[in-house]
Amino acid sequence: MVNLEPVGGGVSSEHFLLVSPRTGSRLATLMPPSPAPKRRLIGYARVSTEDQMTDAQLLELKAAGCVMIHREQGSGASRARPVLAQLLKEIQAGDVLVVVRLDRLARSVSHLLEVIEGLEKKRAHFKSLQDPIDTSTPQGVFSLQVLGAVAQLERSLISERTKAGLRAAKARGKVLGNPGVREHRPETIRRLTIAREKRYLDPLIASADRWMPTVKRMRPGHPWADVVQVLNGWGQDWTEERLRRAVRKLVSQRMADPELLQKSPPRSSDDRLMTLVAGIAMADPDLSLRDIATQLERMRERTTRGGTKWNASSVKQQLDRARRAGLTVPTSPKDPA
Numbered sequence: 001m002v003n004l005e006p007v008g009g010g011v012s013s014e015h016f017l018l019v020s021p022r023t024g025s026r027l028a029t030l031m032p033p034s035p036a037p038k039r040r041l042i043g044y045a046r047v048s049t050e051d052q053m054t055d056a057q058l059l060e061l062k063a064a065g066c067v068m069i070h071r072e073q074g075s076g077a078s079r080a081r082p083v084l085a086q087l088l089k090e091i092q093a094g095d096v097l098v099v100v101r102l103d104r105l106a107r108s109v110s111h112l113l114e115v116i117e118g119l120e121k122k123r124a125h126f127k128s129l130q131d132p133i134d135t136s137t138p139q140g141v142f143s144l145q146v147l148g149a150v151a152q153l154e155r156s157l158i159s160e161r162t163k164a165g166l167r168a169a170k171a172r173g174k175v176l177g178n179p180g181v182r183e184h185r186p187e188t189i190r191r192l193t194i195a196r197e198k199r200y201l202d203p204l205i206a207s208a209d210r211w212m213p214t215v216k217r218m219r220p221g222h223p224w225a226d227v228v229q230v231l232n233g234w235g236q237d238w239t240e241e242r243l244r245r246a247v248r249k250l251v252s253q254r255m256a257d258p259e260l261l262q263k264s265p266p267r268s269s270d271d272r273l274m275t276l277v278a279g280i281a282m283a284d285p286d287l288s289l290r291d292i293a294t295q296l297e298r299m300r301e302r303t304t305r306g307g308t309k310w311n312a313s314s315v316k317q318q319l320d321r322a323r324r325a326g327l328t329v330p331t332s333p334k335d336p337a
Contacts, residue, residue, distance in 0.1 A: 042067065
């Protein structure tokens with residue numbers, strides 16, 4: 001047998017050494033297990049129309065111990081739900097996403113499994129108060145596996161029926177596909193184009209309140225790269241091309257000012273950091289110098305000296321430069337005069 005001795009010298013007594021009882025030599029160090037992620041219950045309440053109320057859901061979620069509750073109005077059949085999308089990006093390891101019923105989160109098994117798979121990747125869990133699903137328990141995981149098996153069986157049956165129908169149609173000599181598309185009928189092509197545009201435009205409009213205010217404040221004074229960097233620093237996921245395309249679409253629908261698409265003024269490479277800091281301040285005028293510094297660190301932006309830590313004075317220096325360069329940078333009441 002070996003002896004366990006606590007490690008001294010200022011190290012926590014929870015650390016132990018394996019010591020040989022015969023020679024007294026140290027064999028190994030036993031480390032305590034890593035603490036489990038802190039468990040937070042985060043509620044999600046959804047209604048389909050403005051006439052419906054989330055009050056009943058809020059009461060149940062509060063009674064279940066949810067520390068915060070996100071509310072959204074939108075169809076259960078639609079996956080374009082910006083509040084849910086943002087919640088799933090911000091949820092942390094150990095958190096539990098809680099809903100009153102499964103239909104508040106999804107109307108299809110495939111969508112439900114997609115959401116839960118995303119939670120599992122972040123080591124978070126899911127719980128439905130009125131359904132036997134709690135992925136933090138073995139019983140809940142089993143119920144989820146049953147749902148997954150049923151969904152897979154349903155997809156397989158639909159695929160087989162579709163293939164059988166296509167084979168039968170071919171055997172009867174029927175030409176497959178949309179006749180209007182095959183014959184290039186203008187009305188059919190126009191209808192399909194409208195449907196495709198609607199599928200793109202609807203979720204774009206639904207999420208515009210999260211990103212469009214920043215675009216309006218920064219464009220065209222700042223390059224698209226700076227706008228994208230600011231948005232992604234807040235947890236969004238944009239590329240320059242996707243953002244330009246989104247703004248062009250809203251401009252074409254007369255929902256945005258065409259000026260946003262104008263070319264930004266040329267600036268030297270030395271001014272990139274200055275314009276980026278100014279862009280963050282313009283995107284949210286209520287930010288303090290410390291808030292801007294925190295965001296720059298989160299974006300892994302280096303200081304003029306190459307450091308990774310920002311302080312309020314460094315931010316103020318860049319904002320002062322921006323004002324001297326003619327940029328309209330807001331002055332936060334939290335900033336020193």
